[in-house]
Amino acid sequence: MSDKRRFEIAIYLAFFALIMCAPLLLDPFWLNRIAKYLVFGMLGIAVALSWGYAGILNLGQGLFFGAGAYMLAMSLKLASPTSLQQGSDKPVPDFMLWNAEPGAPTELCCITKASFLWLPFQNQWFGVAMGLVVPVVIATIIGLIVFRKRISGVFVSIITLALVLLVRLVVIDAQPVTNGFNGLTDLGWFKVGGLEFDPFIVPTYYFVAIALCLVLAAARLLIETRAGLILQAIRDDQNRARYLGFDVTLYQTFFFAVSAGIAGLAGMFYVVVSEFASPTFMDLTFSITMVVWAAVGGRSSILGACIGAIVINMISAKVSETEGFAEAWKVVIGLIFVLVVLYLPRGFAGLAHDLVDGFLGRRKAISRRTAEASDASQPAE
Amino acid sequence: MTQTALTIDNLGVDFGGFKAVDGVTLTVEDGELRVLLGANGAGKTTLMDLVSGKTKSTQGRVFLHDTDITNWEEHKIARAGVGRKFQIPSVFKDLSVRDNLKVASCRNPGVLPNLRFGFGKQANQDVDHVLELIGLAEEANRLAAYLSHGETQWLELGLLIMQNPKVILLDEPTAGMTQAETHKTSEIVNSLKGKHTLIVVEHDMAFVREIAERITVLHLGQVLAEGSVEQIETDPKVRAAYLGSKGIS
Numbered sequence: 001m002s003d004k005r006r007f008e009i010a011i012y013l014a015f016f017a018l019i020m021c022a023p024l025l026l027d028p029f030w031l032n033r034i035a036k037y038l039v040f041g042m043l044g045i046a047v048a049l050s051w052g053y054a055g056i057l058n059l060g061q062g063l064f065f066g067a068g069a070y071m072l073a074m075s076l077k078l079a080s081p082t083s084l085q086q087g088s089d090k091p092v093p094d095f096m097l098w099n100a101e102p103g104a105p106t107e108l109c110c111i112t113k114a115s116f117l118w119l120p121f122q123n124q125w126f127g128v129a130m131g132l133v134v135p136v137v138i139a140t141i142i143g144l145i146v147f148r149k150r151i152s153g154v155f156v157s158i159i160t161l162a163l164v165l166l167v168r169l170v171v172i173d174a175q176p177v178t179n180g181f182n183g184l185t186d187l188g189w190f191k192v193g194g195l196e197f198d199p200f201i202v203p204t205y206y207f208v209a210i211a212l213c214l215v216l217a218a219a220r221l222l223i224e225t226r227a228g229l230i231l232q233a234i235r236d237d238q239n240r241a242r243y244l245g246f247d248v249t250l251y252q253t254f255f256f257a258v259s260a261g262i263a264g265l266a267g268m269f270y271v272v273v274s275e276f277a278s279p280t281f282m283d284l285t286f287s288i289t290m291v292v293w294a295a296v297g298g299r300s301s302i303l304g305a306c307i308g309a310i311v312i313n314m315i316s317a318k319v320s321e322t323e324g325f326a327e328a329w330k331v332v333i334g335l336i337f338v339l340v341v342l343y344l345p346r347g348f349a350g351l352a353h354d355l356v357d358g359f360l361g362r363r364k365a366i367s368r369r370t371a372e373a374s375d376a377s378q379p380a381e
Numbered sequence: 382m383t384q385t386a387l388t389i390d391n392l393g394v395d396f397g398g399f400k401a402v403d404g405v406t407l408t409v410e411d412g413e414l415r416v417l418l419g420a421n422g423a424g425k426t427t428l429m430d431l432v433s434g435k436t437k438s439t440q441g442r443v444f445l446h447d448t449d450i451t452n453w454e455e456h457k458i459a460r461a462g463v464g465r466k467f468q469i470p471s472v473f474k475d476l477s478v479r480d481n482l483k484v485a486s487c488r489n490p491g492v493l494p495n496l497r498f499g500f501g502k503q504a505n506q507d508v509d510h511v512l513e514l515i516g517l518a519e520e521a522n523r524l525a526a527y528l529s530h531g532e533t534q535w536l537e538l539g540l541l542i543m544q545n546p547k548v549i550l551l552d553e554p555t556a557g558m559t560q561a562e563t564h565k566t567s568e569i570v571n572s573l574k575g576k577h578t579l580i581v582v583e584h585d586m587a588f589v590r591e592i593a594e595r596i597t598v599l600h601l602g603q604v605l606a607e608g609s610v611e612q613i614e615t616d617p618k619v620r621a622a623y624l625g626s627k628g629i630s
Contacts, residue, residue, distance in 0.1 A: 226487060227495035229476070233484040236473040240537075243433065244544050245459035245490045254492045 003360050012220070012303060019209045028200040035199070035208045035273045037313040042212055042266035044293045044309030045219050045302055050259035051291065052299035053223050054252060055235030059157045060164030061290050064135035064260040066281035068267025070171070070184065071134055073277035074118055075127025078108075079188030091122065094186070095179040112176035124191065131268040132261055139260030143253030152238065161284065168282035183278025190272045199273045208269050212306070215262055219302045222258070231255055292333075296340045297347050304349025312336070384446070386411040386578035387463075387548050392431055392441035393602070401427040403602035404441065409548075414570075414579040416589050418613070419599035420622070425582040426468060428599070429550045432580075433465045434458040445548065460490060464546035468553045468582075470533040474526040478517050478536060481525055482508045485543035507543060515539040515569060531562040538569055549573065551581045555588050567591040598622075 022034055043065060050056045077083060083091035088106045096111045109116050120126045142163065146156055172180045179185075190197040197204040222228055231251050234241045238248050271277050280286065290309070297308015312333065320329040344351050389407040393400055402424040409415050417425045430436035432443055434455040442451045450458050459465075473481050486504040489495060500508075512518040515535040520528065525536060534554060541549055554570065555563040563585060570592050573579060583589050589596070589610070596613045598605045600622045606613060613619055 222496075225496050225498055226500060227492055229480060230484055230487060230495060232476060233473040233481070236475050237471045239455075239467075240471045240473065240540070241484075242455045243459050243465050244485050244487075244540065245456050246487075247456050247490060247492075250492050 003363075004356060007356050007360070012216070015216075015303060015307070016213050019212065020206075022209070023202045023205055031202065031205050032200050032273060033317065034310075034314075035205045036270065037310045038208050038212045039266050039269045039273065040290075040293065040309040040313055041306040042215055042269065043263060043290050044297060044305035044307075045215060046259045046262040046266065047290050047294040048297075048299050048302050048305035049219055049223070049262065050256055051294060052301070052305065053228070053235065054231055054255045054259070055152075056252065056256055056259075057154075057157045057291070058160045058256070058259070059284075059287055059291065060160030060162075061259075061263050062282045062284075062287035063160070063164040063167050064139060064263035065267040065270070065286075066164075066167070066171070066277070066279070067134045067138065068131040068264030069271045069277040069281055070178070070267075071121075071131035071264075072127045072190075072268040072271045073184040073187055074121040075124045076187035076190060076271060076275075077184050078118065078122050079124060079191070080186050081188070082186055083188075093118070093179070093184075095182070096176065099176040099179075114174070114177050117177060128268065131264050135260040135264030135267075136257045139257040140253055143256040144249065147249040147252040147256075150238075161287070164282050164287055165284060168279050171282065172279050178279075181279060183276055183280070185276045185278075187271065187275045187277075197272055199275055204273060208273060211265070211269060215265065216302065216306060219262065223302065227251070227254075292337050295347055296337060298349025298352075300346060301349030301353070304347055304352070308347065308349075384411045385409070385444075386413070386446065387432070387580070388442075388444040389428075389432065390442045390444070392428070392438055392443060394427065394431055394436055395439045400602050402431060402438075405599070405602070405604055406441075407597060407604065407607075409578055409580060411578055412575050414574050414581065414592060414594050416593045416596045417580060417582045417599060418589070418596055419605075422601075423599040424602040425599055426552055427602075429465065429552055429580070429582065432458075433463055433550060456490065459544075459546070462547035463550065464541040464544045464548070465550040466534075466537050466541055466552060466554060468556060470530070470537050472525045472528075472533055472536050472540065474524065476525060477522050478525055478528070479508060479512070479521040481536060482511055482539055482543050485540040511539045511542050514542065514572065516565065531558050531566075534558065534562075534566065535569065538566070542573070546577070548578045548580070551579065551583075553582055553584065555583065555585050560587075563588050564591075 019038065023031055026034060043061065047058070047061055050058050077093050078091040082094050086092040086094060086097050086106055090108060092106055092108050092111060096115055097106065100111050104111050108118050142160070146159060151159065171178050174180070195203065197207060223231070230241065230246060234246065234248050234251050242248050267281065293309035293312050294305040296312060297306065298304030316329055316333050319325045319332050325332065340347060346353070385408050387409040389405055392405050393403050405424070405428060417428065419425050427436065431438045434453055437452045442449055444450065445461050445463060448461060450461055450463070453461070473484065476484070483500050483504060486500055486507055487495065512521055515538060517532060517536060517539065520532065525533065528536060538554065551570070555566050558566060567588055570579065570581070581592065593610050595608065596610060597607045598613060598619050605622055606616045606619050608616070
């Protein structure tokens with residue numbers, strides 16, 4: 001194992017330890033906030049995987065985040081106490097009543113057009129499964145079409161950007177099923193066995209933190225596989241990879257779908273800790289913000305992008321609450337972004353890599369020199 | 382008895398009325414090294430594009446041994462056993478030299494079978510062997526982006542050697558090289574003779590003399606002549622069309 005590898009493992013472990021210790025230092029309000037930022041860290045991982053390693057700049061990652069969020073939110077909406085108080089013995093979301101035609105039966109099957117789509121979501125685990133399946137399936141379909149057509153670079157970005165806006169529009173427009181612009185609010189708590197994940201309690205924080213650690217480790221290991229290396233080769237030169245016999249479309253689609261799955265997972269966790277899902281998840285600004293996190297943290301580092309997302313959100317929370325910066329905080333974030341892009345094109349993770357390389361290189365040189373010196377000091381026979 | 386490795390039968394492509402390759406028929410024996418000569422625009426690179434699947438042909442067929450590979454997708458042709466080196470050297474710039482070769486060593490092209498760690502002992506040995514052969518053992522851990530132009534060309538040759546295809550197409554492997562680099566390239570190419578069937582497009586006559594067995598001369602998308610270096614040198618048609626009055630010098 002090389003020194004650099006040992007260093008990297010140490011940094012990962014330090015990060016795990018740090019987020020595991022956070023509850024010792026924070027009050028419930030901040031704990032909930034940090035849990036949200038950890039979810040954004042998961043999004044950073046998704047962006048780094050598709051942008052940094054697959055070379056696919058997805059400007060519509062919010063589509064997958066939003067899809068995951070809505071799927072779980074539908075289940076949690078039905079688990080909410082208010083959904084049971086709408087005059088039926090089965091849960092019915094309150095907004096459906098407001099949107100119902102006069103005289104429509106207060107039943108999930110037929111209260112509004114297409115409200116039957118909600119039926120299977122009465123089972124929370126159906127929502128969870130869909131929260132993964134829907135983003136992955138959408139990404140696979142997009143990937144197979146786009147990458148089979150050999151669309152690449154900025155054109156993929158434009159297509160994904162257009163798609164997220166399109167879906168956002170559809171979600172807002174489908175008011176009777178999605179509560180439109182208002183999104184899904186007043187959700188119940190996520191339940192596993194007897195445990196209810198109240199967003200402000202410590203177990204919920206650990207739920208998110210452990211999930212983040214697992215996703216982080218899994219993503220890091222994934223790019224360590226042969227397929228991960230081949231993916232990076234494809235990023236560098238698609239044509240060369242094709243002429244070595246690799247089916248480029250399948251590789252790109254696979255990793256695009258994995259990235260979408262991680263984003264979907266992040267969307268579900270976000271619903272657990274924030275108790276709402278809204279079309280703002282599919283706003284253009286949000287998808288672009290994710291890219292900024294990854295760029296600042298370092299898009300070619302899974303951990304870098306993850307930390308980038310967490311730290312930028314902490315900074316913006318702090319700055320936006322500091323008097324005098326309440327209006328100007330976006331300028332501060334923007335400034336950080338501009339400086340990083342200008343002076344650290346590989347983000348802070350790139351800087352860290354160089355520092356570690358420099359440090360290890362110097363140490364090697366010193367040990368070599370001492371070895372030579374001791375050789376020279378050996379008395380001649 | 383020798384077998385035919387590659388059969389090109391009346392192959393052609395029509396770019397909206399312009400026939401860049403117009404009915405080329407060519408057979409290359411197993412283990413042969415064939416040089417393609419021709420002036421600019423004679424159709425040499427286009428012929429390689431047609432064989433390797435980059436451009437779809439509008440007439441004719443291509444056979445690899447007995448398999449009809451006409452107009453297959455590139456990665457399928459590659460898997461069937463045709464490797465190609467591009468005129469502009471293309472390697473994986475953000476990977477180390479060693480990783481470049483590891484990627485090329487991968488025998489199983491699918492995604493799921495490759496969700497595992499490491500490329501195996503055999504592959505690592507092969508990588509070391511190829512690193513020696515192309516003279517980049519010292520550079521094994523450097524990023525390919527930092528290699529010189531010549532070294533990049535050798536690395537791409539190394540990728541092909543790792544890939545180990547039956548037929549190798551080399552498009553101007555010495556373009557932009559110094560004399561010493563060209564000489565080393567000819568040594569690498571000569572070491573591939575016999576093990577692989579090679580088709581080389583080249584302008585550098587010194588290099589052609591070092592490697593050539595048989596030469597095919599293309600002119601305006603058609604085969605003008607075929608033969609040994611001496612035969613081509615003395616062929617009046619070739620002189621008129623391409624070499625000028627001075628011959629191969």
